Amino acid sequence: MKPSLGLDADHIEMLKRNVHIIIHAASSINLAQRLQKIWPSVIRATEYAVELGLQCDKLERFVYVSTAYTNTHLCSLSLKGDVEMEERIVPLESTSPNNGNSTVDEEYSELQSRGSTKEYESNDFPWGYVYAKHLSERLVTERFTRHGKYDRLLILRPSVIGPAESFPYPGYAVPTSTPMTMIVALFVNHTAFSFELSSRLDDPESDSNLDEVPVDIVVDRLLAHLAYQTQGCVHAVSGRKARIFFREVEAAVYQLRWLPWRFRLTWVKENGWNTEKSNAISRLYKIFGTSFNFHEGKTEQLMSKLSVEEKRTLRLFNTRKVGAFELVSRSKQMYDCSTIFARKIAYPYRAFYQLLWIIWWVYVKLIVAWAGFDLRTVTRQLFAGRKVH
Incomplete structure (x- = not known):
């Protein structure tokens, strides 16, 4: 994204006079890219969008679409296998000389100058992408707070986006934009006889899970919280009741796998994100073998405010039953x-x-x-x- 969206001065002035709502969802989601490569498309683009939004005379709401995994640095710090993920920005530890009290602007300046930060190096993030989203959330929050407009800011955090539950039709998806579909496609025709995944859990086969949320639920949560003026961070997730356990994924894969042998799955005990992984899939999709309990308190509170008609038409929660995961429809x-x-x-x-x-x-x-x-x-x-x- 270019400054002022790459538009000429006349178009920018027109936007400043007329725009009421900005939804910033543009971002690279390339998990393989290092922080020094991915931060411009995640953070700088967000900075440009915020600068424009704060200049809009009639701005009522600014929505930043982030990710539910921004606080995954807590995974290695948690004593629980099922890590609690709250709807708030969790501060980072730092080894900087000022004992971690560096401002967001100082941290951002360091990132621009050397492609990394002390905060990133001091905390265990699975990907540079996630840290970039974490810093973006803090940057957006600081900018709107400084201008006295925090009450106009909504940060939406989707988990792993999957096929639609009902709108525009059940199963609607863009294949390359649904990570779970791409992963299981690799598993279904995996020709190897063995496969290694890593986990910090004692029994990952039974306890690990993935939170895949239908894309239409993400959209409805965004629109509902936007309309009811929710502030701060909101998770757009399937949550504890509808998350998918790894054993369900494994069973669905073998249901469609036509090769006459099963690959032997081995779990390697690892406590950190960035230890050596044995294969490309495990290195890229590091959330395999994890368990996160994403809180949904703000959406649960919102339900009590909705009218009967809104409750009937909006889909704010995944209705999937545990054990009902299948791949035939994909x-x-x-x-x-x-x-x-x-x-x-x-x-x-x-x-x-x-x-x-x-x-x-x-x-x-x-x-x-x-x-x-x-x-x-x-x-x-x-x-x-x-x-x-």
Whole structure:
């Protein structure tokens, strides 16, 4: 993002005179990028959006879309396996000479000058992206507080965004924007015989979980809290009642896995985020093997303020039942992900990988169709939506 959104002076003046609400959701979500590479697209872009918002004469609300994982530095400090995640900004420890009392501006200046900060190096964050979001939250809060406009600030924190529950239709998603779909797509056709994941939990197979929230619930929470003028941080999550346990994910993967062998899953005991991980997936998706209890108090309080009609039309909570996680409904999205993966693999392995996914696609179609025990349905399901080249 460029200063003033890259617009000319006349357009900026028009925005300053007329804009009432700004929702800033633009951000890189590249977990593989180091802090020095990702901070401009996360923090500087946010700084530009805030500067514009504070100049708008009629600004009523500014919404910053962050992430529910901003406080994951608490994971290595918590004595509990299920880490409590509150709807507030948790201060960071620091080894700076002024005993951690550096201002947000000083911390931001240090990041700009050397691509890192003492706060980042003193706290155990899983990715540079998460620290960048944490600093962005503090930067936005400081700016609005300084201008006496904190009451106009809402920070929305989604967890792992997944397919829609109902709107615009059940299962709606952009494949590359739903991390869980991409991960399970890798697991389904993983050709290795063994697989290693790391966890700080004693029994990660049973206790670890993932919080995937339907995208329409994220949108409805944003709009509801925006309308009712909620201030500060709000989680947009599935929460304790609807989070997905790892054993559910594993069972759903094996339901669709057509390869004749199961890979042997080994858990490695590790207490920190940034210890050596044994494989690329474990290094990238570090929240595997964790458990977070995301608080939802502000949304629970909001429910009591809604009208009967608003309660009927807004979907603020995930209605998924524990044990109901499945992947069959995502088979098309997983297939689309496979084409993206294939482009990153060198030939001739690319052709082999694509062949695996074509076989898997036929396998899944047969599973879905045979559930009805009808040969005509089998044929229709098998070739539905597929063009012969």
